[in-house]
Amino acid sequence: MLLKAAKLGRASMAALAWLLAGSLGRAATAVLAVPLIVGLATRSAGTWWYLAAFLAALVVGTVVDLRASLAAFDVGLGVAARHDSVLLGRIRGAPLAWFTPERRQRLEQMFSSGGIELAQGFAHLLAPLCDAVFTTTFVALGVFLFAPGLAWVLLGLVALHLGAFALQVALKRSSERRWFEAAERFGRALAEFSRLQPLLRLSAQGAEARVDEAVEQQRAAAGGLAVTSVVGHQAVTVIRVAALVLIPLQVVVSLTSGATTAVEAAALIVVAARFLDPFMQLDRLGATLAGALAILTRLDGVFEVPAGAVVVRRGGGEAATPQERPDTPAIRLEGVGFSYPGxxxxxxxxxxxxxxxxxxxxIVGPSGSGKSTLLALMAGLMPPDAGTISxxxxxxxxxxxxxxTERTSAVFQSIALVGDTLLENVAAGRPGATVAECDEAARAAQLxxxxxxxxxxxxxxVGEGGGQLSGGERQRVTLARALLKEAPVLLLDEATSSLDTLTEAGFMSALAERRGKQACVIVAHRLNTIASADRIVFxxxxxxxxxGTLDELLALGGRFAAYWRQRQVAAAWTLG
Structure with missing residues (x-):
């Protein structure tokens, strides 16, 4: 997914063009060194032309290299921006159940370092990789003008070096993936071991076994990482040594056969040294590229949302704009079903x-009956597995x-505030709202x-996460934010659970004043909240x-009536 997000655009094509031009310039200086050295050694009349061409290629190549480096940085920044854009888009469309603790941790890693590491990878790896691939190939092709036999040797070495490089990257990427997975397992096992200490010490069931197993897996992964690093490094080293033998050997063969002169042989040795220079970086580049690819592999897991988990629009067009009609329910659930993964x-x-x-x-019912899940479904935080919500x-x-989101406003038990001012947290309900409108919402929310x-x-x-406020104060801020939005449907999940009786009464009174302006669905346990509803679903x-209505359900004498009596007894009970 991330690799697809980095697909070539205009900036990438321009950067590639500059990098190719830079490789061509470096290859030209290397190839022009042969006639230049021969001309200087033999005092040939046309040597000055070769010198001028050599210097021109050197100057132009330096300028092009500088521009190519800047273009590579532009590509890196573009990839980082694309990475963040795709990430934000996927987060906005993902269902609530998708945000597991492991995925949230990876999201934090992606936001804190994923884009930066991608930018640095593209910026610092593109130029050396192009040098190793294209400059060496261009040099080998240029050598055909002077020593075809040596040129074939150089082309063969290019293929061998790149093959060894690919092997090194593949091995290291695989081992780093196993290492990361083992490290994650060890972290989870250690966290669980620490969290369950009171229970484990009472049961004495040898809880260390799981941690020990995770440690062994991590040790094995570390050993595999070391082995693959050595194997990849040795493969590159063997080919490098082979190059140091094959190139001089081919030059000697050309010299003894009379295909080249001694001066030309010396010049070709100089060119061969320039030819080998980019490969000297491959060992280091292999580790760097493998690390970057391992990061991409780990982060790609965050984008792997199961098919059908993200709500999409049918037909790919713009969303329909519903028109309120007295005979049309503000919200309707038809055969809705849902289950959490696993x-x-x-x-x-x-x-x-x-x-x-x-x-x-x-919405009333015992704990664990699915009330909060229903509200989350109605708020669009996750799509139902069956049925339709209209x-x-x-x-x-x-x-x-x-x-x-446009048609609903919700307050859940888990309160979310940003580390900004009270005004910014309330105004987030309706960007562009005036202070007077925020004051009105605050009055209704008893804020x-x-x-x-x-x-x-x-x-x-308010502090990070609203830490400077009490639980009841945070709840009033979220209520004000929801009321300010003035969405057609207001969803409240135990929205007054942290409020004292007097404050709750004030809020319910303000909510009653708004009756008729918006539909309201309340998950409630308190009797006065239940009694204030037009209808009740148990x-x-x-x-x-x-x-049915409160009177209808009490007259029915069923499960709700029993629940109501239990709540009345609990409300009337006092100490002493």
Missing amino acids: RPTDVVSGVSFEVPPGATLA YAGVPHDVLGPEGI SELIARLPRGWLTP IEGGAVREA
């Missing part, structure tokens, strides 16, 4: 209900992630008192067991 059972199965525009629906009559796979109390008011920094085992 789990044998569905978290949600066959769920169907609808919420008219301006109505409030409470927004004002438009299916989720037609709207796409961006369309769903105004906090803003008035703080010395810097709206401009108070979820158990990932399926809808009962649905």
Whole structure:
């Protein structure tokens, strides 16, 4: 995926052209050295022309090399920018379940160093690689003018060197991949071993075995890495030694056969030395390139989203723009099912209900029944495995992630704040909103008192992740942000769980004032929140067991009625 992201564009083609021109210039100086040396040794009349051509090729080649180096850096920066762009695009389209701890860790690596390492790799490897491939080939072709036999030897050495280089890169890439996987396994085993120490010390079940196994795997991978490094290095060294034998031998053969003079033989030895120079870097370049490719291999795993996991728009066109109509539900679920990867059972199965525009629906049920998963599905954080979620009559796979985001506003139990000011965190709900509009949202979310109390008011920094605020304060900030957005559908997942009773009552009162302006779906446990809803859906085992108004469900005397009585008893219970 990343290699595809680095496909050639105009800048890459221009850089390649400059690099080829630089290789041609360096080869020209090497080949022109033969007639120049012969002319100087024999005092030939045309020597000055060769000298002028040699100097011109040297100057032009130096200028071209400088321009090629700059072009290579441009390519590196372009690849880094493309890398970040593709990464951000994939993150925006990936379902929530895709963000496992391992992938989040790799994402951090990619953002912190992936693009930089790609840029440096392209910038620093392109020129030496072109030198090793093209300059040597051009020199060998130029030698055909003076010693065809030696030229064939040089071409053969080019093929051998490049073959050894490819072998070195392949071996090192494979061993580095195994090393990285072993290191990851060791890290996970060690983290688990540390986390479970209290339980392990009580059970005394020899928990060190898993860590020991991971250590052995890492040691084996390290040994393989060392072996492949030695093998690759030795392959390049053997060919280099062979070159030092074959080139002088072929020159001697040409000299003894009379095909070349002694002066020409000496000049060809000089050219051969220039020919071998780029290969001296191959050993170092092999390790560098293998390291870069190993990084790409590791990071490519982040892009491997299972087929169908990313929500896409049918037809490839623009998202439909739903029109609110009184007879069209603001949101409707039809036979929705979902299961998390690696789990044998569905978290949600066959769920169907609808919420008219301006109505409030409470989703109620025991812990682990799939309520929060349902809200995440409605918010478009992940696509359902079965069924359809429609927004004002438009299916989720037609709207796409961006369309769903535009039509929903959500507050989840896990609160997300950025390390900026209160104002920036609230205004993120609707970029471009005025301070007065933010004030109104803050009033509804019971945040105004906090803003008035703080010395810097709206401009108070919240700290990284909102660390400068209490849990209830962070929750009020996210509520204000969701209310400011004014999306047609408001989704609240235990959105008042961290609020005190008085603050919660104020928020519910403000929410009641907005009734009729937007549909609201609330995952609730508190009795007053449940009672304020127009309709209630009781979820158990990932399926809808009962649905209706509060009076209807209590009169039914089923699972919801039993749940309601339990909550009443719990609310009435006090110490002493």
